Amino acid sequence: MSYTLAEQSWLSKFIFRAAPASDSAAWSDGLFMMIFWFSTFFFVLLMVLMVYWTVKYRRRPGVPAPVSPHHNTPLEIIWTVVPSSALLVIFILGFQGYLSKTVAPTGALELRVSAWKWGWAITYPNGAQSPETKFLEESADGTVVGNKYPIFYVPENTAVSLRMSSQDVIHAFWIPDFRTKMDVYPNRFTGYTFHTPTLGLEEEVFDETVGQNIPGRDMWVFCAEYCGDEHSRMAATIRVVPQFIYEQKLAEWNAPKDPVELGKQIHEGRCAICHSVNGTPGTGPTWKDLYGSQGLMSDGSTVLKDDNYIRESIYIPAAKIVAGYAGNMPSFQGQLDETQLDGIIAYMKTLSQHAPQPAGSDTGAEPATESTESQPNETTGGGQS
Ligand code: HEC
Ligand SMILES: [Cu+2]
Structure with missing residues (x-):
């Protein structure tokens, strides 16, 4: 096969x-x-x-038009x-x-694909998700262009079956190299199956996480159902690698991570298409100086953007809409768990001058440690009970 x-x-x-x-x-x-x-x-x-x-039966002078035969x-x-x-x-x-x-053969590797405006995520059978990303294109002078896109690893010579659903509108998961695409809907599963190729001896791709080439082949994934502004940039990479590299990656991704690092990875893979971290507004507000700030909502109220506000914005985006923006952020309820939410909040704090700074230092702050400050119950609880 x-x-x-x-x-x-x-x-x-x-x-x-x-x-x-x-x-x-x-x-x-x-x-x-x-x-x-x-x-x-x-x-x-x-x-x-x-x-x-x-030409042959054209009208000629003096020749009467023949009667058409009507049945044969x-x-x-x-x-x-x-x-x-x-x-x-x-x-x-x-x-x-x-x-x-x-129709997937029995024993196919089942991957859970989720789609939203404007990105893709795959959850592996062990619960892991790929944090790896790469730029869509690089200009000749090495400067990078646009956003980062997720890399999904799959083992070579293996039957893979996809189970897909969307968090918002209809998308379509298209892998041109497999000549297959299928719509991805908000309220039902769709899927298809493909058999990954066996890698040739010389096939290599650059693995940014280890800084060197590994055996592999990259394939494009595109969205094939027009879904809004950034539809054309709703891409991803399928990376076919030998089984042992696939297993290594899964184990690596499942290991506990530094929250800030985790938050940064989630941002790059899922949020950067709409949220910048450098102050430039996009489809959504920038995350620079967001955490701990006061902001105006579209109903005229002002809110303090604390942990709970951020949690609500991610799980129930429609609850409060930031003034000046359309309420078109997809909900990540059921897509991001508590650990990932903590990671996002920890990362946002490193981007904000309003976030509490670790006591006794204002330079070279170690951002990961400050997350305890936002959980007063834990720090004060010990002395009181
Ligand atoms: C399709 C574009 C889009 C994507 C993708 C997106 N957001 Fe949003 N986000 C928005 C828009 C638009 C708003 C402002 C309207 C609102 O409040 O819902 C917003 C608002 C927010 C806010 C409140 C911002 C503020 O200034 O008060 C937070 C927090 C947030 N998003 C987190 C996230 C996280 C975390 C992710 C990735 C997991 C994400 N968003 C992905 C579009 C997006
Ligand atoms: Cu799409």
Whole structure:
């Protein structure tokens, strides 16, 4: 079942660009090309006959127009049966391809995909999520452009099945190399399956976390259902790696992390598309100096942006809308747990001059330790009980 890269003809390169990365992707290409040549053949045949007969039977002076024959049973049977059987063949081959992409083999690795405006997250069977990201593109002088996008690791030569749902509007999870895309809905699961390729000996990708190349292949993921302003930048990377690297990564991601580091990673992967940290407003307000500040809401009230306000903004964004913004932040209820929420708050504190500074120092503050200050119950509780 493992698919190795075949030589692509110039025509299939022109039409599909990247080579198919699995057997069922190759099947789709083959079927597409079959239909293409089938259509081309009949197009040429019909056009040639049409032109030929138009010339041959044109009106000539002195020749009376012949009466059209109105029935020819053998001819009508042929031109009904031949095209119908051709369509039947196309249907059967297409349905076979469809089944191979929607029915997961037993024992497939199930990944939980979640979508929102404008990003993707995958939860692995052990509960881990990939914190790794990379830039969509880098300009020639090495300066980076745009946002960071998540990297999802999958093991090579493995059947993978996706279970997908959306936090807001309809998106579509599209992996061009597998020639498959499927809509992702807010209130129901959809999914499909693919078999990851076996890596060639020379295939390598750069792993930023270890600063060197590792065996692997990157594939694009795009959103294929127009979903708003940043739809075209709703991308991700599927990274196919050997099984042992996949397992290492899962174990690494599940290890406890420094809260600030965790918050920063969540921001880059999920929030940066709308929230900057440098003071520039985007689709949502910047996080710079947000924590601990006072802010005006769209109903005219003023709120203190403390831990509980932030929690509410993330789980129930519609509860209070910041003045001047549309209430279009997706809810992350059920998507981010308490540890991740703590991480986001810890990270926001490092970005804000309103956050309480650790006692006795105002330079070189160690941000991670200050989170205890926001939980007075814990610090005072010991002396009182
Ligand atoms: C689709 C764009 C979008 C994404 C993605 C998004 N937000 Fe928001 N966010 C908004 C908008 C718009 C507002 C302002 C309106 C409101 O209050 O709901 C906002 C408001 C907030 C606020 C209140 C800000 C303030 O100044 O009072 C917080 C906190 C927040 N978002 C956290 C997050 C976190 C954490 C994430 C990532 C897990 C995230 N947001 C992802 C659009 C987004
Ligand atoms: Cu989308």
